[in-house]
Amino acid sequence: MPSVSTGALLRSLIASGEDTPLVREARQILSGAFVSDDFANALAFSAIEGEAGFVLDGYPRSVAQAEALERFLAERGQVLDCVLFFQLSEAALEARVLGRRVCGTCGATYHIVVAPPCQEGLCDRCGGVLGLRVEDDAPQKRALRRQLYQAQTAPLCAFYQERGVLREIEAEGDPDAIFKKVCESLPRLI
Numbered sequence: 001m002p003s004v005s006t007g008a009l010l011r012s013l014i015a016s017g018e019d020t021p022l023v024r025e026a027r028q029i030l031s032g033a034f035v036s037d038d039f040a041n042a043l044a045f046s047a048i049e050g051e052a053g054f055v056l057d058g059y060p061r062s063v064a065q066a067e068a069l070e071r072f073l074a075e076r077g078q079v080l081d082c083v084l085f086f087q088l089s090e091a092a093l094e095a096r097v098l099g100r101r102v103c104g105t106c107g108a109t110y111h112i113v114v115a116p117p118c119q120e121g122l123c124d125r126c127g128g129v130l131g132l133r134v135e136d137d138a139p140q141k142r143a144l145r146r147q148l149y150q151a152q153t154a155p156l157c158a159f160y161q162e163r164g165v166l167r168e169i170e171a172e173g174d175p176d177a178i179f180k181k182v183c184e185s186l187p188r189l190i
Helices: 006-015 021-030 037-048 063-075 090-098 139-153 155-162 175-185
Strands: 003-005 055-057 083-087 100-103 109-111 166-170
Touching (some): 003 006, 006 021, 006 055, 083 155, 083 175, 166 175
Parallel strands (some): 003 055
Antiparallel strands (some): 100 109
16 A cells, blocks of 8 residues: 655655756745645646555644545546644654754664664765754744644544544554554554
């Protein structure tokens, strides 16, 4: 089953090296602009078109996107089986964000605690230097993202709870323990 990450799709568009309106918009988004609903929908829909099953990561991020996804799937005779909501304290979220590292050469991602590189500061894939995700992880950007989350994304919990597909997962602690909780909450899907 394909896993569709809108962030990965954006980075892939940019890595293509093409100079198209879509790629230019992707560059703007990754340099700090926000994704419009139309752009996010088009990106996600193109990735899941024709797929019998999929996992979405980072989409939808607003009720408008969720409603568009619902219409898109209904036209194809599909529905979402479940939506996972990972609950995390603000302190744990901050620690995860500040531990992220990205390779400046190939874009591989790491975390200094849960997924460190073999050699500190260097990418396992290409040997490039790892650094912070400065654009995404700057304090001002994090504060703005929290505000946007509260205004746009948090309402998705009620939206999906009303549809009976929301599964809440306590996401603090060891990744293996969190994965086990996910599997336990999805017995009929695994």
